Amino acid sequence: xxxxxxxxxxxxxxxxxxxxxxxxxxxxxxxxxxxxxxxxxxxxxxxxxxxxxxxxxxxxxxxxxxxxxxxxxxxxxxxxxxxxxxxxxxxxxxxxxxxxxxxxxxxxxxxxxxxxx
Amino acid sequence: xxxxxxxxxxxxxxxxxxxxxxxxxxxxxxxxxxxxxxxxxxxxxxxxxxxxxxxxxxxxxxxxxxxxxxxxxxxxxxxxxxxxxxxxxxxxxxxxxxxxxxxxxxxxxxxxxxxx
Numbered sequence: 004x005x006x007x008x009x010x011x012x013x014x015x016x017x018x019x020x021x022x023x024x025x026x027x028x029x030x031x032x033x034x035x036x037x038x039x040x041x042x043x044x045x046x047x048x049x050x051x052x053x054x055x056x057x058x059x060x061x062x063x064x065x066x067x068x069x070x071x072x073x074x075x076x077x078x079x080x081x082x083x084x085x086x087x088x089x090x091x092x093x094x095x096x097x098x099x100x101x102x103x104x105x106x107x108x109x110x111x112x113x114x115x116x117x118x119x120x
Numbered sequence: 121x122x123x124x125x126x127x128x129x130x131x132x133x134x135x136x137x138x139x140x141x142x143x144x145x146x147x148x149x150x151x152x153x154x155x156x157x158x159x160x161x162x163x164x165x166x167x168x169x170x171x172x173x174x175x176x177x178x179x180x181x182x183x184x185x186x187x188x189x190x191x192x193x194x195x196x197x198x199x200x201x202x203x204x205x206x207x208x209x210x211x212x213x214x215x216x217x218x219x220x221x222x223x224x225x226x227x228x229x230x231x232x233x234x235x236x
Contacts, residue, residue: 038224048211048227094163098222107176108153108215108225110163 006030007095007111014116016085023070024080024114026095034100037078039069042113043091051093054078082116090118126212126228133235138200141231144193145214153225154187154197155211163211169195170217202235209233 008027016022028037039051054062054069062069070079082089092113099106125144133139145152154166167177169189177187184203189195199206209232213225 036222040227046209046230048213050224050226053224096225098217100217100222107165107168108213109165110155112162 006109007097009095009111009114011114014114016118018118018120019084021083022085024093027077028097030099032099036098038096039080040094041091085118087118124212124214124226124228126231131233133202135203135235136201139202141197141210143195143212146226149214149216151215151217152195153213156208158208204235207234
């Protein structure tokens, strides 16, 4: 079964507007971390934001915020005031922390975001 | 810190040849991951190590693939013999993790492998 699900087709947003990229996850582990990465056309993987399963507040990093809904097992990325440089592939990832072992980091299929001028 | 360093950046080889990809993780990190990225399959986890020990290699496609981590500062991913379907970008990533605490994974620039 897929651990991380990103089902949106290619997303488009107008420059300076906000956009939400969806991510749902599946785990029975009470302790886990959720991550978002950006991959521009140049190919590098850039870390954006992190949310721990026990964090009381939604994570924010500059223009990035994470809409964490634990009961629904969703961790959507919100990008405010989109810029042309935000055009890229975005990946959601999860790391489960089973007791006694450090677990693997699993990625979703990714979502392509295009920002229109 | 220079970040995660992978070599080579590009590799073109003939089918049947042995290919070795190299990775130097960030100093102090104790988890190392090897991923393969293709258009069709996305970003697949091949294997990961904790404290130099392979923990989960269930993502390794077949026996032609092997990975080692002889010490905390070096890992290799070997394909022998290589096949055209192995063509992909291979990423190495490292992070620090202990108990319920961890950092994000830092990725290398990737190795673009083409098998002809």
